[in-house]
Every structure is written in C-alpha cells, then in structure tokens.
Amino acid sequence: MKRLTVLLAAAILAAGCASDRSSILKVYNWSDYIDESAIPEFEQWYQEQTGESVKVIYQTFDINETMLSKIEKGHEDYDVVCPSDYIIERMLASDLLLPIGRDFGDTPNYIDDNLSPYIRSCFDKIDGKGKNANDYAVGYMWGTTGILYNPKYVSDEEASTWDVIRNPKFADKIFIKDSPRDVYSQIILYLKQKELAEGSVTMDGLMNYTSDADIDAVEQYMKEVSALAAGWEADFGKDQMVQERGWVNLTWSGDAVWAIDEAQEAGVELKYVCPREGATVWFDGWVIPKYAQNPKAARYWINFLSRPDIVIRNVEEVGYVSTSGAPEILEAFTDDSFEPIDLTYFFGEAADSVCANPVLYPDKSVIDNCTMEHDWGENTGKLIEMWSRVKGDNANSLTYIILAVAVLAIVGAIVAARRKKSSRRRKGSRR
Numbered sequence: 001m002k003r004l005t006v007l008l009a010a011a012i013l014a015a016g017c018a019s020d021r022s023s024i025l026k027v028y029n030w031s032d033y034i035d036e037s038a039i040p041e042f043e044q045w046y047q048e049q050t051g052e053s054v055k056v057i058y059q060t061f062d063i064n065e066t067m068l069s070k071i072e073k074g075h076e077d078y079d080v081v082c083p084s085d086y087i088i089e090r091m092l093a094s095d096l097l098l099p100i101g102r103d104f105g106d107t108p109n110y111i112d113d114n115l116s117p118y119i120r121s122c123f124d125k126i127d128g129k130g131k132n133a134n135d136y137a138v139g140y141m142w143g144t145t146g147i148l149y150n151p152k153y154v155s156d157e158e159a160s161t162w163d164v165i166r167n168p169k170f171a172d173k174i175f176i177k178d179s180p181r182d183v184y185s186q187i188i189l190y191l192k193q194k195e196l197a198e199g200s201v202t203m204d205g206l207m208n209y210t211s212d213a214d215i216d217a218v219e220q221y222m223k224e225v226s227a228l229a230a231g232w233e234a235d236f237g238k239d240q241m242v243q244e245r246g247w248v249n250l251t252w253s254g255d256a257v258w259a260i261d262e263a264q265e266a267g268v269e270l271k272y273v274c275p276r277e278g279a280t281v282w283f284d285g286w287v288i289p290k291y292a293q294n295p296k297a298a299r300y301w302i303n304f305l306s307r308p309d310i311v312i313r314n315v316e317e318v319g320y321v322s323t324s325g326a327p328e329i330l331e332a333f334t335d336d337s338f339e340p341i342d343l344t345y346f347f348g349e350a351a352d353s354v355c356a357n358p359v360l361y362p363d364k365s366v367i368d369n370c371t372m373e374h375d376w377g378e379n380t381g382k383l384i385e386m387w388s389r390v391k392g393d394n395a396n397s398l399t400y401i402i403l404a405v406a407v408l409a410i411v412g413a414i415v416a417a418r419r420k421k422s423s424r425r426r427k428g429s430r431r
C-alpha cells in the first residue's frame, strides 16, 4: 500500500512537471533584438489561438558561438533560438535541429505568406547535408557587415576600404565587432582583392579559405589592427560612435542604422558603407533545437514574429531589417527623404525604384558585391584560437606588467614588514 502511494505521488509529480514545461517557452535570442512588449503580447495571442497558456522565458546572447556551445555541448532545452546562417548550417550538419512544421490550425501562416523570395533563395544555399535549411529555419533579420564612420574625422574615400581599421590616423578610435567569423570574412576579402580582381578566386570561394596560411595572414593583419583598436564590442560600439568616442566601427548594418538615428538626434553625423573589396550579407533565423521541450509554442512564436505588424514594431525598435517581403513592410519603410534604389531582388519586379534607407535595404549593386558565410566544420577551432591570440596579445603584455608590479609591491611590503618586526625584536632583547 505504501509503495502504491509513493508511485502515485511520483506519477502526479511527473505529470505536474510535464504540464509545467508545456506551458513554458524558452527563447534564446541576440541581445537588443526585439521590441520586448511583443513578448507578453505573444503569450496572450497564443492563448487566443490555441486555448493554451504559455509563459515565455526570454534569455539573450551576444555572439553566435556562445549560443551554439550551450546547445551543442550543454544540450540546453531552449525551445527556439536565433542563430546566423553559418551556424544554422553547422546545426543542420550536426543534426541539432527539428523541422519547423506549418500546422497552425485556423491561425494564418504568416511565415510562408510573407518571407522574401530572396531570403528563401539564400537559405537554399545553406549546405544542410541533404536537408533544406528552409524546412528547419525561418528568417528573422538580415543585413550586411560594413564600416560605420564619422565623416567629421574619416573621409568617404578612407572608409571605402576595410583597411580603414588599420589606418594609424584613427588609433584608439576604432571599434571592432567581437565576432571572429565576420571579421575574418571581411579581412580575407581585403587580403585577396588582387586575386578577386584577376578572377582566380571568387568571393564565395574565399568564404572557405581556412588553410593555416590564410588564417596566419589574417592573424598578422588583425594583430596590427589590435594595436590600434580602442575595443572589441558585441553591442556597445554603436553607443561609442554616437558619443564620438569611436570614429570607425566594423559592425553590422542594423547597429549602424540604430547609431545613425541616435547620433542624428544628438547632432552627430554617422555614415555606413560596405567597402569596395566586397562584404558579407548575413541572415539570422529562428530554429527549434532537438532538445526543445515545447516545439508547438516555438512554432507559434516564429509565426507570431512573422506577422507584419509585429515585424514593423521590431524593426523600428532594433534598427535591423526583417526578412519579411510583405507589401505592408515595403510600404512602411518607403521614405521619400531617401534617393530611389533598386530593391527588386527583395520585394519583386515592381520595386525597381524605391525611396528607402539604403543602410536598411542595400541597393542591388551592393548586394551583388556581397557573399554569404559558411560553416568551417572541424576548422572552426583554429579560427577561435587565432581570435583569442589576436585579442589577447595587447592585454597579455599589459596584464603581465601590472601583475609583475603588484607581485613586486607585495613582496617588498612583506620583506619590509619582516625587517621592521625583527629589528623591533632585536631592540627589545637588548633592553
């Protein structure tokens, strides 16, 4: 009888825990990447659509690699996370993702109604080892990597090359995104510009240049940059630029949009450019990891964030641009204060002359000079080690000097105290 009671209690407990988890949605997103008022709104919408309640636990990360490690090594039970293209590729290759079904009952499928065909075609290029990334990931935001600069100090010509980050004129005024993959990609494009011009390599091909010699070349280059840089930043570069503590920032276009807007209010002019050697275009998308406990709510979360009114709010809040190609989005971001640009690649044939912010939506000519990053597989470790050597060099010598001075001071103080003590003892024994 006693055994039966224990079993019954355990069963009730287990059932209780299970129902608890099914009413929780664990979201892991980039920091500064959502209008947070959309989170409680999602909880209410989910209840209305499904009759079930859900509570969102929302956590953030600064770089892809942190997020990946929590899932790849830690097997953490996030229900929905937001990696970039090359990480989606890696997660697919490592069999870490669940397919994202479209079973929404009577709720509209905002995902497929609105996703830009450009984004769909870029996701088709992700090498999922036999799996199509469009079945496992839904685009969220996208953009380019480029140079944000202050034209009061940096000319357009100086900013038009990646080499601006190695220009001694801007020493201590340069901020670099602390994202090894993104920085590596731009520097390899810079270092191989001659081969690119001759046609002996392609931009796509360069994204897989992972030999020791190539990594070494980028390392040497970045060590020169490191000696000039004011800092490595995951998301504070934009503030530094607004406050004019930084004049040059290797950054993502969404941070640039945010900084340009903020700076304008403070009477500071900032500009953004994708350098002439070529740049990368990137995509962040929602995926459901295989350790997820609530894939249903995860699916609805992705659908909710694809709803045009939610898309507009998020874009306006964070400065990044949505992967949605819905007509409402084109209308919302058409702005006559900008020159007309060609956005046919994103919104279709009718969008050949749209007045829109070219940092948010790059003109087709800019996109034609961009390429996508890919997973490095086994070679990723070499990149991460190189990056810590680049970032560590300056800090190390300074750290060693500070440590040596501190140790000498402590040893000196101990020796002096001992001498004082023994001289007092000697004086005492003489008395």
Ligand code: SPD
Binding pocket: 030, 031, 032, 033, 084, 182, 235, 252, 282, 284
């Ligand atoms: N603050 C959120 C920034 C997210 C930008 N993702 C860019 C990834 C480039 N690989």
